[in-house]
Amino acid sequence: MKDGNSKIRIKFNKHGLMKYIGHLDTMRYFQKVIRRSGIDAAYSEGFSPHQIMSFAQPLSVGVESNGEYFDLEVKSYTSASDMKNKMNETSAEGIEVTDITLLPEKTPKAMASVEAAEYTVVFRPGHEPDWDISKAVEVFNSASSVKVVKKTKKSEREIELKDLVHSVIIQEKALKDVFPEGPFSGDIIEDPEKKVPVIHTVLSASSGDNVKPAMLIRALRDLMVKTDTAKDQENEEYPGRTELLITREELFDKNMKPLIEAGSTF
Amino acid sequence: MKHTALSDELLLSVEKPERYIGNEINAVYKDRDSVDIRFAICFPDVYEIGMSHLGIQILYDMFNKREDVWCERVYSPWTDLDKYMRDRHIPLFTLESQDKVKDFDFLGITLQYEMCYTNILQVLDLSGIPLCAKERSEEDPIVIGGGPCTYNPEPIAEFFDIFYIGEGETVYDELFSIYKQNKDQKGSREDFLRSAAKIRGIYVPSLYDVTYNEDGTIKSFVPIFEDVPEKVSKNLVTDMDDVTYPDKPLVPFIQVTQDRVVLEVMRGCIRGCRFCQAGQIYRPVRERGLDFLKDKAKKMLDSTGQDEITLSSLSTSDYSELRDLVLFLIDEYRDRYVNISLPSLRIDKFSLDIMSRVQDVKKSSLTFASEAGSQRLRNVINKGITEEDIMRGSAEAFKGGWNKVKLYFMLGLPTETEEDILEISHLSDRVAMNYYDTIPREERKGIRVMVTASASFFIPKPFTAFQWAPMNTADEFLRKARLVSDEFKKELNHKSLKFQYHENKLSELEGVMARGDRKLSKVIRLAYEKGAMYDSWAESFKSEAWEEAFREAGIDKGFYTTRERELDEVLPWDFIDAGVTKEFLKREWENAKAGIVTPNCRDKCSGCGAGKFGLCY
Numbered sequence: 091m092k093d094g095n096s097k098i099r100i101k102f103n104k105h106g107l108m109k110y111i112g113h114l115d116t117m118r119y120f121q122k123v124i125r126r127s128g129i130d131a132a133y134s135e136g137f138s139p140h141q142i143m144s145f146a147q148p149l150s151v152g153v154e155s156n157g158e159y160f161d162l163e164v165k166s167y168t169s170a171s172d173m174k175n176k177m178n179e180t181s182a183e184g185i186e187v188t189d190i191t192l193l194p195e196k197t198p199k200a201m202a203s204v205e206a207a208e209y210t211v212v213f214r215p216g217h218e219p220d221w222d223i224s225k226a227v228e229v230f231n232s233a234s235s236v237k238v239v240k241k242t243k244k245s246e247r248e249i250e251l252k253d254l255v256h257s258v259i260i261q262e263k264a265l266k267d268v269f270p271e272g273p274f275s276g277d278i279i280e281d282p283e284k285k286v287p288v289i290h291t292v293l294s295a296s297s298g299d300n301v302k303p304a305m306l307i308r309a310l311r312d313l314m315v316k317t318d319t320a321k322d323q324e325n326e327e328y329p330g331r332t333e334l335l336i337t338r339e340e341l342f343d344k345n346m347k348p349l350i351e352a353g354s355t356f
Numbered sequence: 357m358k359h360t361a362l363s364d365e366l367l368l369s370v371e372k373p374e375r376y377i378g379n380e381i382n383a384v385y386k387d388r389d390s391v392d393i394r395f396a397i398c399f400p401d402v403y404e405i406g407m408s409h410l411g412i413q414i415l416y417d418m419f420n421k422r423e424d425v426w427c428e429r430v431y432s433p434w435t436d437l438d439k440y441m442r443d444r445h446i447p448l449f450t451l452e453s454q455d456k457v458k459d460f461d462f463l464g465i466t467l468q469y470e471m472c473y474t475n476i477l478q479v480l481d482l483s484g485i486p487l488c489a490k491e492r493s494e495e496d497p498i499v500i501g502g503g504p505c506t507y508n509p510e511p512i513a514e515f516f517d518i519f520y521i522g523e524g525e526t527v528y529d530e531l532f533s534i535y536k537q538n539k540d541q542k543g544s545r546e547d548f549l550r551s552a553a554k555i556r557g558i559y560v561p562s563l564y565d566v567t568y569n570e571d572g573t574i575k576s577f578v579p580i581f582e583d584v585p586e587k588v589s590k591n592l593v594t595d596m597d598d599v600t601y602p603d604k605p606l607v608p609f610i611q612v613t614q615d616r617v618v619l620e621v622m623r624g625c626i627r628g629c630r631f632c633q634a635g636q637i638y639r640p641v642r643e644r645g646l647d648f649l650k651d652k653a654k655k656m657l658d659s660t661g662q663d664e665i666t667l668s669s670l671s672t673s674d675y676s677e678l679r680d681l682v683l684f685l686i687d688e689y690r691d692r693y694v695n696i697s698l699p700s701l702r703i704d705k706f707s708l709d710i711m712s713r714v715q716d717v718k719k720s721s722l723t724f725a726s727e728a729g730s731q732r733l734r735n736v737i738n739k740g741i742t743e744e745d746i747m748r749g750s751a752e753a754f755k756g757g758w759n760k761v762k763l764y765f766m767l768g769l770p771t772e773t774e775e776d777i778l779e780i781s782h783l784s785d786r787v788a789m790n791y792y793d794t795i796p797r798e799e800r801k802g803i804r805v806m807v808t809a810s811a812s813f814f815i816p817k818p819f820t821a822f823q824w825a826p827m828n829t830a831d832e833f834l835r836k837a838r839l840v841s842d843e844f845k846k847e848l849n850h851k852s853l854k855f856q857y858h859e860n861k862l863s864e865l866e867g868v869m870a871r872g873d874r875k876l877s878k879v880i881r882l883a884y885e886k887g888a889m890y891d892s893w894a895e896s897f898k899s900e901a902w903e904e905a906f907r908e909a910g911i912d913k914g915f916y917t918t919r920e921r922e923l924d925e926v927l928p929w930d931f932i933d934a935g936v937t938k939e940f941l942k943r944e945w946e947n948a949k950a951g952i953v954t955p956n957c958r959d960k961c962s963g964c965g966a967g968k969f970g971l972c973y
Contacts (some may be wrong), residue, residue, distance in 0.1 A: 106358065107358055107360070107377045107378075107379045108379070110367055110368075110373040110374055110377055111374055111609050112374070112610075115374065115609045115610055115611075118609075118611070119609060121661070121663070122381070122607060122660065122661030122662065122663075123661060124661070125657075125661035125662075125663065125692075126381075126658070126659070126660070126661035133693050137715070137716035137719075138695070138716065139693045140693075151368070151373070152368045180381070180661070182379055182380070182381055182609075183358065183379060184379065214364075214365065274363070274364030274365075275359060275360040275361075275362065275363050275364050275367075276362070276363020276364055276365055276366065277363070277364065277365075331368055332365045332368045332369055
């Protein structure tokens with residue numbers, strides 16, 4: 091970091107239509123917000139200078155969030171509330187900056203700080219599980235080992251899910267409370283009183299061991315439903331991003347504290 | 357949360373859902389019940405292309421400045437969503453309100469290239485609007501076309517209620533007030549079209565009757581009512597500093613083709629390249645003042661947060677205050693890290709100096725639009741650049757640190773010989789040689805110069821000197837391209853040279869449409885029904901569908917492409933007054949054949965006819 095520059099950490103949420111905006115486009119979006127709001131960002135040297143910006147764990151398209159973060163190097167700053175207001179004034183509906191802190195000089199980058207993420211997962215109305223998910227959570231929590239195969243483009247490896255799931259609990263909630271503002275376009279709630287499962291989980295989110303919520307849900311299903319291999323292949327992505335409605339609630343550091351501690355301001 | 361026409365599940369199943377949700381910075385939202393006119397403005401191609409178009413940004417802003425109008429955008433759904441929409445009978449919607457296009461008052465479609473014609477049918481079809489204007493009811497929107505292709509709208513005349521000919525900033529207010537008046541008086545669709553036809557630049561194809569000679573050429577082209585004008589005169593802006601221009605252009609979330617603020621410095625072009633339609637139809641040249649441009653640059657950069665601004669025009673080097681404008685932008689925005697992009701600059705000392713200040717010399721390449729390989733042929737097409745210009749410019753560039761050069765050529769130009777086209781390869785080789793002659797070995801640091809020559813295929817366009825000229829067939833194009841390609845392999849510096857060429861069948865089809873008549877609507881419709889769509893995208897171009905469509909319609913492509921037209925033939929676009937006169941174009945066609953060069957507008961007036969607007973030098 092250049093002498094005289096400072097680093098701030100910005101927390102924002104992402105809801106509604108903005109959940110369709112991918113990670114790279116969200117970065118590009120914020121670069122423009124920063125220019126529009128007149129925040130005195132520092133730029134890299136060279137022929138194509140860019141803002142010195144570092145995002146924490148990328149968020150998948152379709153996932154909402156109450157806890158996204160990025161770090162930004164600035165040449166000067168005003169106050170957290172002033173900068174927050176300026177950014178929100180020029181924001182698109184669905185994204186809101188909620189907190190800004192000034193980082194101590196030697197704080198690691200947002201990305202490197204992330205250890206875990208908390209998620210809320212519900213099933214799209216009409217896609218509720220036909221297997222006993224409460225039982226599955228019980229089995230999972232009392233098991234000493236749950237192994238799953240994690241596939242990437244390059245490799246396939248077996249991982250111990252128990253090491254990577256910090257907690258998983260399940261709640262039953264009425265649909266009207268799950269979707270207080272109504273369901274997403276195209277979804278139909280026939281009986282608002284109907285109780286559906288709501289999963290709260292904290293998963294490892296470090297860059298080496300990121301677990302997506304869908305992986306946990308599929309592991310839970312596999313504990314309950316014995317399927318033959320052929321069908322397994324077919325079900326590999328089910329339930330997936332069109333059946334699960336996911337909200338990321340928070341990102342935690344190695345001490346399991348939120349990346350911005352509540353109340354810290356300048 | 358704003359409502360979406362598509363279900364959440366569907367949005368998460370298609371590629372880039374951001375194309376369909378609106379909500380962009382500077383998108384305009386109004387209360388649908390508080391406006392009188394709802395206008396859906398459409399670019400019939402994918403979002404990333406459509407959002408890059410300046411014309412729509414201008415009209416979107418202009419319409420929405422009116423309190424009684426809400427203008428919203430619609431683009432062609434990409435092929436994945438297209439299929440879903442057909443399977444599930446989902447009607448096409450606009451991005452802002454997400455309401456059905458069918459419920460709008462107007463559907464305005466911009467016509468930027470001929471190869472979008474099947475996408476127009478896609479948009480109408482998905483909207484549930486009858487494809488043919490005459491089948492539409494009082495409930496359907498008025499379908500209006502604008503943009504360069506309206507200078508020969510005949511191949512798609514059947515699909516449009518109205519064409520707006522000329523620059524969009526001029527007569528929409530008139531059109532809207534007639535529309536409102538007609539609505540108030542409970543007038544019919546027909547009543548509206550009949551009165552609209554009296555507005556300058558408004559062409560209502562259904563009010564004209566076309567008859568044909570036995571050989572297929574046009575016998576007569578006449579209005580069916582006495583109060584409908586025989587000639588439709590184009591609209592143009594008379595004062596470029598006293599005309600609407602957006603302060604707050606839309607800012608897309610996804611990366612689009614032109615992802616920057618666009619500053620249009622002037623309209624028209626002083627060069628009279630004989631193949632160039634834009635150079636004729638946008639005459640006369642009209643510049644914007646420095647103050648206007650400085651003000652717009654600031655407002656647009658502030659309101660968008662874009663980090664790049666581009667100076668746009670047909671030939672930005674000819675803008676008389678270019679130096680001052682560029683120096684101002686560099687000065688004003690250097691500290692804000694705004695990148696300045698300068699397309700279509702002629703390569704000389706000045707432009708190289710400017711470019712070296714605004715871009716990374718090592719990474720960028722320089723472009724010379726030579727268009728033809730030989731000087732003889734460059735004289736025929738009236739392309740003012742000489743080999744000396746190219747050699748001097750490239751030598752300067754090599755000294756300045758550039759080592760990538762692009763050369764643009766056309767194949768199939770009128771009077772072209774084999775000698776002319778082989779010169780494409782030889783000239784490219786001489787440019788490469790120029791590098792080795794200019795830069796001593798010890799300064800090259802092992803870097804080889806890269807000369808990329810690209811050839812497109814020449815397509816004669818209406819309102820150019822070549823509007824009567826025969827065009828090559830797709831096979832001829834390919835033969836010529838291969839000939840050039842083989843020649844490249846023989847060159848001394850072949851390792852520093854690259855040659856590429858355009859899709860020949862696509863060019864042939866564009867040639868058919870460019871100078872086509874009303875008989876072609878049948879072919880377009882048949883091709884669309886056979887699955888043709890996104891024709892301008894090489895990967896989705898269905899050559900077979902088109903071949904079948906021509907066969908079924910009994911139409912010979914050669915009639916439109918290879919046939920040399922007689923000078924007294926009634927051309928499908930003769931009813932349009934574009935400013936330049938037929939007499940001028942005939943003179944230019946003769947000059948072309950004789951290899952006589954015509955000076956540019958600033959050096960000497962050639963009496964093209966556009967002077968009647970009283971705006972020339």
